[in-house]
Amino acid sequence: MAFTFRFETVLKVRKIREDLALQAFSKAQHHYLSLANMLQQKTQARDEIRRELMAKMRRGIGSHEARQYVTYLSHLDSDVVKLNGYLESARKQLNSERETMLTAKKESKAIERLREIHQGRYHKDMNKKEMRFIDEMAIMRHGGH
Numbered sequence: 001m002a003f004t005f006r007f008e009t010v011l012k013v014r015k016i017r018e019d020l021a022l023q024a025f026s027k028a029q030h031h032y033l034s035l036a037n038m039l040q041q042k043t044q045a046r047d048e049i050r051r052e053l054m055a056k057m058r059r060g061i062g063s064h065e066a067r068q069y070v071t072y073l074s075h076l077d078s079d080v081v082k083l084n085g086y087l088e089s090a091r092k093q094l095n096s097e098r099e100t101m102l103t104a105k106k107e108s109k110a111i112e113r114l115r116e117i118h119q120g121r122y123h124k125d126m127n128k129k130e131m132r133f134i135d136e137m138a139i140m141r142h143g144g145h
Contacts, residue, residue, distance in 0.1 A: 007111060008115075024097050036087060
């Protein structure tokens with residue numbers, strides 16, 4: 001008689017939930033890192049344009065060109081603010097997905113541990129039955145009643 005775990009379906013469902021939660025976390029992490037990279041690029045571009053404007057102002061720059069720089073810098077500042085907001089939202093989503101994944105992992109581990117306990121008990125009981133059978137056979141073989 002082979003070991004069967006009566007909560008095998010529950011274990012499978014929890015493993016599936018764990019896998020789905022891991023995928024969702026991975027997706028959220030990728031999104032967060034992508035936004036962080038975009039923010040870094042925008043910030044670097046803004047800082048570079050500011051340095052360029054300052055250098056041109058020292059050498060002398062026309063008012064029209066200066067307005068273009070200021071307009072572009074304003075646009076970049078706006079983008080940086082938006083990206084910071086998106087990044088904060090993505091961070092919250094990432095933390096939420098992390099919690100969901102950890103909970104799913106914990107639930108899966110609990111059922112897996114229960115399976116191990118049941119399997120250990122099953123093997124222990126089977127060993128006892130086998131030893132009883134061997135003892136009975138030895139008694140019968142040597143003429144015991």
